[in-house]
Amino acid sequence: MIGDMTSTATAPDLSPAPGTDADATPARGRPNGVRLDQVARSFDIAQGRHDVLRGLDVELGSGEIVAVVGPSGCGKSTLLRLIAGLDRPSSGVIRIGGTALTGTDPRTAVAFQEPRLLPWRTLEKNVALGLPRGTGRTEGRERVRHLLQLVGLEHAAELRPREVSGGMAQRASLARALARSPEVLLLDEPFGALDALTRLRMQDLLLEIHAAEPTTILVVTHDVEEALYLADRVLLLRSLREEGPEARSLARVVDVPGTRPRDRADHTLAELRVHLLEGLGVTTHQTTTASTTSTTSTTTEFPS
Ligand SMILES: Nc1ncnc2c1ncn2[C@@H]1O[C@H](COP(=O)(O)OP(=O)(O)OP(=O)(O)O)[C@@H](O)[C@H]1O
Ligand SMILES: [Mg+2]
Secondary structure (H helix, E strand, O other): OOOOOHHOOOOOOOOOHHHHHOOOOOHHHOOEEEEEEEEEEEEEEEOOOEEEEEEEEEOOOOOOOEEEEOOOOOHHHHHHHOOOOOOOOEEEEEEEEEEEEEOOOEEEEOOOOOOOOOOOOOHHHHHHHHOOOOOHHHHHHHHHHHHHHHOOOHHOOOOHHOOHHHHHHHHHEEEEEEEOOOEEEEEOOOOOOOOOOHHHHHHHHHHHHHHOOOOOEEEEOHHHHHHHHOOOOOEEEEOOOOOOOOOOOOEEEEOOOOOOHHHHHHHHHHHHHHHHHOOOOOOOOOOOOOOOOOOOOOOEOOOO
């Protein structure tokens, strides 16, 4: 699950995307938001051009948690890699805190489904890998100790990855991603490899961490319930494969009502779950009223 700090990865040499305007207004007027303007990504393949993402206009407010759901292959990981600065849009602009991205950004950390810890290092030393370059020894030790405590691993600091459970390894990876106090945390199916109970615990842990160290979070998930439990907003992407050349990637935006921590049994969340599943093409035996009758949630539809 939670894995690499891509901000430590070797970044491709990325020049600004067409239309880059470094002096643009910060997202939602707040300092560390993320803003995408008309972002598109296509790949040249043997059969021609494969349009994966198109016409994406999205804002993540500073400190907001936004979940991304959508069918397999619709471009969720591609979107995450673009915001991480590991890839660049074919057109459009991505800004963090008002500055156009030109590559990886030290304010951003990203983590994937697999923990990707270094097997020969203790958990403590794996977490320390995420510290910003130039961190002093004492300061670094304190930060790592604090993070291990935050993810409930203070007792396991000296253990190596093969000596811990999958959930513990993921918690260590999360701590590593948090080590530089990222302003933007990008998570690609962070709990996908975990058993159901550990997954629920990790969701709560992520929310505790967010409460303790507020950061803007974009989380990709296949689990609609997870999206609704974690996020302030859920973005539903559509696959462009079956769509015409004018179709845009964003199909729906659901504003999740209420404040966290949420009640997993909340009636409105159950309605929204059905509504999102329906948007994913999954037939349920419940009828959805969330989009029409709920007084507390808002869904914005984007026709293709
Ligand atoms: N470097 C690349 N070159 C060519 N095609 C690519 C490249 N990266 C991604 N794609 C294609 O883009 C599409 C979207 O891939 P992506 O990994 O973003 O999907 P996803 O929504 O994350 O899917 P999943 O839910 O299965 O993880 C896929 O068809 C994939 O083959
Ligand atoms: Mg993916």
